[in-house]
Amino acid sequence: MMFDLFKRMARAPAFDAAGLGTDVVARPIAAGCTLPAGASGVAVDAAGHTRRIGAGARVTLLDGESGWCFHPGPYGCELLPFAAAPELGLGLHFVIDSHDPRMTQQRFDLFLASEGAGDLALAGLAARIEETVQRELAQGHLALPPCTTLDEWNAFRAGLNQLLYTRFGVTVDDCVPVDLRGSRDFAQELRARAVHMADAPFLGLEPAVLPAAPAPAALPPSAPAAAKPLSERQFDAAIADARALRRLFLELPCLMCRVRQAALPSGQAQFRQQQDLLRRLDLVCLAASTMPALGLAAPGQPLAAGQQQRRARHSLQAAAALDEAWALLARFELAADQDLDILFDDADRIVANLEHALGERKLAVRKEEA
Amino acid sequence: MSDSPHIAVCRSLLADGSVVAITATRRARGGRADIKCSAPGAPALAARMQEVARLARHTEARYDSRDQVVISMDRAPAPQERDWELAVVLADRAVRGLLPPQSLPALAVGWSDGWQRGRIDGHDAASVPPGAVRGGPQGLRYLGALSGQPDAGDAVSSARAWFPLHSGGINDSLCWVDVSVYPLDAADGAHAPDDDAIAAPGLDSARQHAVRQVLAGARHFDGDTAPRWRTTVRFGQDGLHGNSYELALVLADRLARGREFLPRGRIIASGASSAWHAGQVEAVEGLAPKCALIEREAAAGDRVLLPRAWEGELPPGLRDRLLARGASMACVERIGII
Numbered sequence: 076m077m078f079d080l081f082k083r084m085a086r087a088p089a090f091d092a093a094g095l096g097t098d099v100v101a102r103p104i105a106a107g108c109t110l111p112a113g114a115s116g117v118a119v120d121a122a123g124h125t126r127r128i129g130a131g132a133r134v135t136l137l138d139g140e141s142g143w144c145f146h147p148g149p150y151g152c153e154l155l156p157f158a159a160a161p162e163l164g165l166g167l168h169f170v171i172d173s174h175d176p177r178m179t180q181q182r183f184d185l186f187l188a189s190e191g192a193g194d195l196a197l198a199g200l201a202a203r204i205e206e207t208v209q210r211e212l213a214q215g216h217l218a219l220p221p222c223t224t225l226d227e228w229n230a231f232r233a234g235l236n237q238l239l240y241t242r243f244g245v246t247v248d249d250c251v252p253v254d255l256r257g258s259r260d261f262a263q264e265l266r267a268r269a270v271h272m273a274d275a276p277f278l279g280l281e282p283a284v285l286p287a288a289p290a291p292a293a294l295p296p297s298a299p300a301a302a303k304p305l306s307e308r309q310f311d312a313a314i315a316d317a318r319a320l321r322r323l324f325l326e327l328p329c330l331m332c333r334v335r336q337a338a339l340p341s342g343q344a345q346f347r348q349q350q351d352l353l354r355r356l357d358l359v360c361l362a363a364s365t366m367p368a369l370g371l372a373a374p375g376q377p378l379a380a381g382q383q384q385r386r387a388r389h390s391l392q393a394a395a396a397l398d399e400a401w402a403l404l405a406r407f408e409l410a411a412d413q414d415l416d417i418l419f420d421d422a423d424r425i426v427a428n429l430e431h432a433l434g435e436r437k438l439a440v441r442k443e444e445a
Numbered sequence: 446m447s448d449s450p451h452i453a454v455c456r457s458l459l460a461d462g463s464v465v466a467i468t469a470t471r472r473a474r475g476g477r478a479d480i481k482c483s484a485p486g487a488p489a490l491a492a493r494m495q496e497v498a499r500l501a502r503h504t505e506a507r508y509d510s511r512d513q514v515v516i517s518m519d520r521a522p523a524p525q526e527r528d529w530e531l532a533v534v535l536a537d538r539a540v541r542g543l544l545p546p547q548s549l550p551a552l553a554v555g556w557s558d559g560w561q562r563g564r565i566d567g568h569d570a571a572s573v574p575p576g577a578v579r580g581g582p583q584g585l586r587y588l589g590a591l592s593g594q595p596d597a598g599d600a601v602s603s604a605r606a607w608f609p610l611h612s613g614g615i616n617d618s619l620c621w622v623d624v625s626v627y628p629l630d631a632a633d634g635a636h637a638p639d640d641d642a643i644a645a646p647g648l649d650s651a652r653q654h655a656v657r658q659v660l661a662g663a664r665h666f667d668g669d670t671a672p673r674w675r676t677t678v679r680f681g682q683d684g685l686h687g688n689s690y691e692l693a694l695v696l697a698d699r700l701a702r703g704r705e706f707l708p709r710g711r712i713i714a715s716g717a718s719s720a721w722h723a724g725q726v727e728a729v730e731g732l733a734p735k736c737a738l739i740e741r742e743a744a745a746g747d748r749v750l751l752p753r754a755w756e757g758e759l760p761p762g763l764r765d766r767l768l769a770r771g772a773s774m775a776c777v778e779r780i781g782i783i
Binding site (some may be wrong): 155158159160161163210213214215218221222223224227254256262268269392396423425431432 | 471481505507508509510511524594595596597598599600602626627628629673674696700702703704705706707708709712746748750759775777780781782
């Protein structure tokens with residue numbers, strides 16, 4: 076009896092909490108480990124349902140569940156709102172919400188369940204936040220014009236807070252403009268560009284952006300991405316496709332649920348629009364969950380590598396439309412009645428993009444279009 | 446999208462000097478291809494047109510799969526000619542409302558090997574009529590430069606801002622000022638004073654001196670200690686009077702140096718200062734005609750900046766009318782963040 080007890084304790088693997096709360100936001104945790112002080116746990120089952128594990132508890136996982144340990148923060152990072160303005164940044168401080176029993180699923184839990192893969196580093200999360208903010212600014216949904224006035228800044232902050240909560244489940248504590256001249260030198264960057272352009276004038280012509288480019292052979296997944304700069308561009312079709320489809324499968328139902336609550340129509344015409352959108356989203360959900368396997372043209376017939384790359388690209392396009400849909404949901408939650416027409420039009424565009432990308436993903440071989 | 450035009454025409458030049466018209470129309474997609482191209486008797490050319498238009502769309506922030514754009518040429522250029530490429534790209538953007546109708550040039554020549562990066566590498570036509578857009582190092586180098594934005598991949602960072610030029614009512618127009626910066630070598634910077642590295646070709650010496658004073662003051666306001674940039678300033682028109690271009694000049698300089706938030710469209714600014722080293726913006730003359738001009742010319746995405754001193758005397762409703770068009774306006778008393 077004593078020996079059994081010791082054996083059992085010895086079997087519990089130690090959890091490495093190094094960097095958690097500073098450089099690492101969340102890390103997978105094995106069953107039987109004890110959560111480190113200050114950190115919380117999330118258990119995710121195969122269907123994407125999540126539950127929180129209270130701080131300081133031992134992680135017990137049911138069959139098929141995987142465990143995550145995250146630290147609520149606070150975290151700080153610097154973003155670049157415009158790629159063309161490298162000396163002007165935003166200093167962002169954010170935290171991750173503690174358990175809220177009123178919500179069936181917190182957004183950060185869904186984020187971990189659908190997009191978590193290995194350690195979630197602060198730098199990686201900051202890069203994704205930056206990408207989201209840059210896209211919203213470029214599309215004009217957030218506005219940060221030259222000589223921003225205080226009113227415009229407050230409107231930007233409200234939109235940013237809602238965007239980051241809706242998309243990533245993080246709560247913005249503080250956000251201030253910062254002068255990045257201390258940390259990055261634009262003059263040096265320009266010199267580096269001049270050297271780069273003289274050496275390799277066509278480095279930008281990458282196969283992933285050219286339509287109908289011959290597909291490069293997928294690298295083995297074990298190849299380190301940093302070893303070759305090219306290997307980042309020649310993405311691994313199987314992994315990228317699986318991740319994008321997992322996101323669509325898990326996030327689309329939650330998104331639909333939120334759209335139903337947030338996009339309240341103000342009139343008969345908008346009511347019809349909303350019903351139509353929800354019906355089409357239903358079909359998109361169905362299409363995402365019945366997607367054929369990447370590598371098969373028909374049962375037992377393998378698909379050519381080039382067509383697999385094309386399919387994976389369309390999965391990524393659909394995932395990009397999903398990102399835009401979350402951003403749109405954030406705008407719906409802040410919108411006044413008179414802006415709803417524009418938002419419904421944008422929703423129409425995003426759903427059309429989703430339908431288009433998933434339709435192309437489904438095709439085994441792309442037909443010549445008229 | 447419903448308010449954008451359903452047809453856009455942009456012309457280009459052929460090698461024999463004749464004009465080819467490129468017409469883009471837009472309709473609901475209905476399961477068809479996103480871009481359909483045609484040129485009389487030249488199917489290979491149509492395929493190349495489609496490729497050019499598709500590549501150029503990689504630089505757009507917003508993807509819309511609901512529309513089909515049909516692009517056609519009224520006559521087929523020879524297979525080795527490429528000057529029509531820029532006109533195809535501009536027509537494709539204009540018909541989807543990404544390029545305001547007044548920004549669409551009547552005639553454009555230019556070709557590129559890097560449309561997916563938004564670059565324009567050059568043009569072949571020897572003589573181009575005035576008013577046409579020429580692609581390449583001497584003209585339009587980057588698609589974003591149509592609204593004054595710096596190219597995030599070029600070694601020379603250049604940005605443009607517009608200012609209203611009041612010359613007696615009927616001749617009022619928006620004039621641009623273009624600032625290009627390139628990093629100084631360490632050896633140059635050691636002994637050259639800052640304002641010697643600022644060149645404004647084509648201006649008289651008094652005006653050049655004024656431009657140097659303004660930029661030196663505004664950079665001092667930024668806290669630049671050592672001179673870092675070799676700068677070239679160009680104006681869209683000769684023979685400027687007054688100093689109301691100063692705010693536009695300062696903002697273009699800040700954009701080029703990567704120290705200002707980017708507008709989606711153009712910056713249209715009017716204002717001067719006697720103390721740029723403190724970042725202050727002061728009033729200039731000609732409030733009524735300039736506001737009227739700005740109201741006529743502003744397009745979606747543009748950012749209008751006027752001195753704070755004008756705020757009380759602005760025409761009533763100007764801000765709302767600009768907002769309704771998608772442009773935004775602010776009255777500022779100093780430059781910089783907030």
